[in-house]
Amino acid sequence: MTEALGRSGILLIDKPAGITSHDVVARTRKRAGTRKVGHAGTLDPMATGLLMLGINNSTRLLTYLVGLDKEYFATIRLGAATNTDDAEGEQTEVAEPGTVANLTEETISAALRPLTGAISQVPSSVSAIRVDGKRAYTLVREGETVELAPRSVTVSALEVLDSRRHDGYYDLDVRVRCSSGTYIRAIARDLGAALGVGGHLTALRRSMIGPFAVTDAAELESLDVAASLLSPATIATALFPVLALDSDQAVDLGHGKRLVVDRPEGPQGPVAAIAPDGRLVGLLEFANGVGKPIVNFPPDILTATVVTP
Missing domain, CATH: 3.30.2350.10 (Pseudouridine synthase)
Structure with missing residues (x-):
């Protein structure tokens, strides 16, 4: 308890x-x-x-x-592909050592360029995307072949930080800044395919959201x-413009009422509405000076309660 x-x-x-x-x-x-x-x-x-x-x-x-948007640091291994596009899967392709040895910084940079910017990316087959009501990774584990539709994503930064050769592989440490929905495993897969040697992730760390x-x-x-x-106020004010409420406005918004506010023209929404005591009351969207609640955040009830997890 x-x-x-x-x-x-x-x-x-x-x-x-x-x-x-x-x-x-x-x-x-x-x-x-x-x-x-x-x-x-x-x-x-x-x-x-x-x-x-x-x-x-x-x-x-x-x-x-x-x-x-997200930022990741990852290690891409060139020279082998796996059925999960990462090190946890089974190898499905292993390149000849000589092919990997012939890779240069220039050829890798050229292959990375089409994977940068606004691109169409096919998600990894072991993603959490639902197919006919089931997660794609569940279908793969059940032995089914899954083909997912490409989706538009943006890779705003794809930077090679370090590289090393060992045991017939070529490892790249990269930093990736990308839109939500981007699969870093798919970048490793597609880079390996473009170079004709196969590729997968051996490490992935998300550094920013x-x-x-x-x-x-x-x-x-x-x-x-x-x-x-x-x-909630700390998070909302880091993401959205802020509207400082007086006490009456805080009560009205808490009851779901629209607010008529004399404010400079600015973003239509979301706007974080903050009470005089610093509490996030709600998120608003504006049209013609009228703020309409998108979502409200009731005050916490801080009475002691005992629960069984």
């Missing part, structure tokens, strides 16, 4: 390797003493780095975090939920 955490907020977690994102959610539910925990995008078990979790009413903010960095994240094993929780 655990005393429930009544506060809402967002947690930045540095996910370790070897567990799923759902494992992180489950452990956080237990430590927070609440079932109301959600995530803003998963990481594969092999991957490490930034996960953003919503607690209690702040799960309503997750919709606005999922679509943020939007303006939020893994350097500010808590370690899962030593997580103190209450101490690590970022308020």
